[in-house]
Amino acid sequence: MLVLQTIRENPEEIIRRLAIKNFDARELIFTIIALDDKRKETQKMLDDNLAQSNSLAREIGNLFKAGKTEEGNLLKEKTSELKELAKELSVTFEATKKELEEVLVKVPNLPHPSIPPGTTPEDNEIVQQEGDFPVLADDAVPHWDLAAKYNLIDFALGNKISGAGFPVYKGKVARLQRALINFFLDQAIQAGYEEIQPPYLVNAASGYGTGQLPDKDGQMYYAPVDDLYLIPTAEVPVTNLYRDVILKESDFPVKNVAYSSCFRREAGSYGKDVRGLNRLHQFDKVEVVQLAHPDKSYEVLEEMRLYVSGLLRMLELPFRVVKLCGGDMSFTSAMTYDMEVWSAAQKRWLEVSSISNFESFQSNRMKLRFKDDTGKTQLAHTLNGSALALPRIVAALLENNQTAAGIKMPAALVKYTGFEMID
């Protein structure tokens, strides 16, 4: 949620910057300003009214104490009119505030000034590319075929017990996943992140805090009996750890890492992009979250990009880093780098991580603040990134490392997997 003050200060600039995200905000912005004007006006009247009531009540109290019952009773009569008006005003006030809030949450985050315009992934800016594409034998196959050949992943069995998008991992690939999780967590801890094990079910307030609600509620699994949502990413519970928290400036940077399963309904997805491990309803991910001082958040974003690059390098996967254009960015993000790994057998880039700076968009919703040097409270910046999501990493590892003798594990993983080869 954008800070109301900044909207009021330069509405035209807000509109211009949101146009980079292909979002026409003009109507929303002016509705917001009008509602806020109304809110202020109503509050002024209400406050004055309440101030009068309060002073009358005090007077009456003093009269009764002094034994001047009659005068007190006389004064009581004056209050009823005030009370009635106050009731009316507060109804208007609350309704206006609610209406304002509802419109305000519809406005996306502002893209950073450096974000290129654009509408599709083709308009994204490639900022880094590393590693050689592996040269595979002519009979190289995509991971779903390898999974069948070595009896690693059973998609049909997953269908039976849950449905499409819930694969069953077996044997060495199950162990590979466990190895990856530990590898990623250990790396993050070494890089100064504190490990968190968060709940997988969260309440609506948490979903709202990180921006999944109200606009993307169809993407989360929901348990109505208990009014809880399954997390689509550990970002939700971990960032919400700091909801309604006022940090000290010296607390920065706050660095958390969490492994969790992630649950996504992926309503509306189909086709070749969802084949095999490319898109799942349940998958595992290690997520890093940082809270940063507003002056430092873009340095932190770069630090996170370098950190994830390092992971991919250790896994010996060719990758590139893409800075998303306005049209490809999420609702909540101010700047996003996508990390993509080259899948040799599918001959395409697979997104394995998305690293974003949300600036104060999430923290404004969550009331995540810190006290600065001068003792003033201001909003912190939040950032997060996958480090990393497993399924597509597994897909790329299987595909890129296939040989006639079997699938070779990258050296960095062997001490975690306990084997060098899937055969």
Add this chain to the structure above:
RNA sequence: GGAGAGAUGGCCGAGUUGGUCUAAGGCGCACGCCUGGAAAGUGUGUAAUCGCCAAAAGCGGUUCAUGGGUUCGAAUCCCAUUCUCUCCGCCA
């Protein structure tokens, strides 16, 4: 799931015969004094948020789990909800 107790500021904790209560006291924290330096001691300060104001100062509103109610007036009384604790039941 059943029975009972409870929810006050960063933390502990007083206040529940309704009246100047944002709320005693303590701890913590910040700044000073003391000290060669520290500890101890000592002094001062120490909630958030909204509105009025160009801003500071100042003034006003709101907040004692949440929502409603009674009343001129509610931390204090009533109702509902949520959560926590204790006991019982169930249980990895």
